Amino acid sequence: MSEQEQVRPDNHFEVGILVARRRLRGPWATHAWLPVAALPAAPPVAAWTRLSETEEEAVFYAGAYDVLLHPAETSHYRDNLVSGRPSLWVALRKLGEDAYEIAAVTADPYEGEAMAEGIGEIVEAVPMPTESQGILLAFFEAFHVERKFEKRKRDRADPEALARGGRGRGE
Numbered sequence: 507m508s509e510q511e512q513v514r515p516d517n518h519f520e521v522g523i524l525v526a527r528r529r530l531r532g533p534w535a536t537h538a539w540l541p542v543a544a545l546p547a548a549p550p551v552a553a554w555t556r557l558s559e560t561e562e563e564a565v566f567y568a569g570a571y572d573v574l575l576h577p578a579e580t581s582h583y584r585d586n587l588v589s590g591r592p593s594l595w596v597a598l599r600k601l602g603e604d605a606y607e608i609a610a611v612t613a614d615p616y617e618g619e620a621m622a623e624g625i626g627e628i629v630e631a632v633p634m635p636t637e638s639q640g641i642l643l644a645f646f647e648a649f650h651v652e653r654k655f656e657k658r659k660r661d662r663a664d665p666e667a668l669a670r671g672g673r674g675r676g677e
Contacts, residue, residue, distance in 0.1 A: 515644040522548040525568040541596035546635035571611040580650035593631040
């Protein structure tokens, strides 16, 4: 293995996702499912193992998810890390009555926002584990390239073309 390969940061990290089933007091639903936490690693228990239960809430280990990191999104990861509350966005997809799966987990806040606009999935931002923040920061430092914003200049319009009803010269 070359020296470059040894220092190359991970482009993914695994997290364990905790989901709560919370009791509701409304007339239309008795409970709601909600992602509540991410663990820095998957614990040695089966997916959907009940971890705790009170009268108001039951917490389940929903399973593990491998979060992939992309070099083109490093500025998004930076925005997440400096936000004051680094988060992971967790999407749950309903499979059936009280049956869900982890549809996606992302560290990109803009992708998380886009997931939340969809219909049919439950999306929630949960605190990012400190270990995951370290992996994300190392990935950012290795791959981020600051790009200078340059405003493009528009072509000048031909007012004569507008008068003729054409798009440009010769029409």
